[in-house]
Amino acid sequence: MTKDSKVFYQILREFLTVYLPKQKAASQNTIRSYKTALNMYLDYSCQKLKIKLDCFDFSLASRELLEGFLLFLEDEHHCSITSRNQRLAAIRRFFRFASEKDSIFVSSYHEMSLIPVKKVPEHEIEFFSEKALEAILAIPDTSTIKGIRDLVFMILLYDSAARIQEILDLKLQDLHIKDNERYVLLTGKGGKTRLVPLMQKTVDHLNKYIELFHNGSSDTEFLFYVIRKGDLNQMSQDNVSKFIKKYGEIARNKCPEVPEHLYVHMFRHSRAMHLYRNGMPMPLLSEWLGHTQMETTIKYYANADVKMKQDAVEKATSDFNPIIRSAVDFKFDNDDVVLKRLYGLM
Secondary structure, eight states, X not given: OOHHHHHHHHHXXXXXXXXXXXXXXXXXXXXXXXXXXXXXXXXXXXXXXXXXXXXXXXXXXXXXXXXXXXXHHHHTSOOOHHHHHHHHHHHHHHHHHHHHHOGGGHHHHHHHHTSOOOOOOOOOOOOOOHHHHHHXXXXXXXXXXXHHHHHHHHHHHXXXXXXXXHHHTOBGGGEXXXXXXXXXXXXXXXXXXXXXXXXXXXXXXXXXXXXXXXXTOOTTSBSSEEEETTEEEEOOHHXXXXXXXXXXXXXXXXXXXXXXXXXXXXXXXXXXXXXXXTTOOHHHHXXXXXXXXXXXXXXXXXXXXXXXXXXXXXXXXXXXXXHHHXXXXXXXXXXXXXXXXXXXXX
């Protein structure tokens, strides 16, 4: 590691481990978001510059490189404009922190600040039909461990209408599904918690999942996890995005109602739309989703569905729920990493 790169990573570590948690009192989710953005930026930059991670320093952080990274996010990762803007904001905030630490880095921050934030176009939310959901949930191979896990994950994701990180942060102690209890404690943005009721069939799936995946586990273990080198680790958003995209592509071949590009947040939108269609009042839906302002809920859902306007006289209802009909048999026959851990990126 060169002298300049060592300075870069020392400032980065201070930003992630001191400034954000101790000075800004940022939540763990916020810090995780910053880490994700900076990890992706560094990985892209080193690959583009054809250098090793431990060779990167402030002198290499050009506006052109960051602009290329942002295009990469949209073109290759299919990130939304909102996600693109969030990544840009996180990276710029780090470079601003560095410039405040030492004026020698002001030019680097100035380079980053010249990149404009993209305007987010207003558009209708994307959601899928109940028939499409049924097709998606039919795809996981429940004769395998991963298939069982993926199915239960998608069922809970839909039924709770939770954000992806809210599901990933769940620990066994957050589930209240014994005796007559049927709800999950979700921790959303800003550390705000809410209780979300669950369908009985979802509870049945969860109980079988816990029996299979958490036999004798501590209540503080993550509900959904991956095993790396024998250790249980929290599942990542990328992991979930990959298997949901895969199941969406397969399901679309069998059911044309499945969206062409299925993504995680669509489960939340779809559950909300289905609840709203079936008569859930807007204030209750807003609380269910964890929105701070009810205007947010109105903006996204009250005006989202043209079909609802067409069918205003006759309420749209459904005699089935895909989750209820989904019976599952739970029987079944480097150096870069070290560097990221040292400097607080992992």
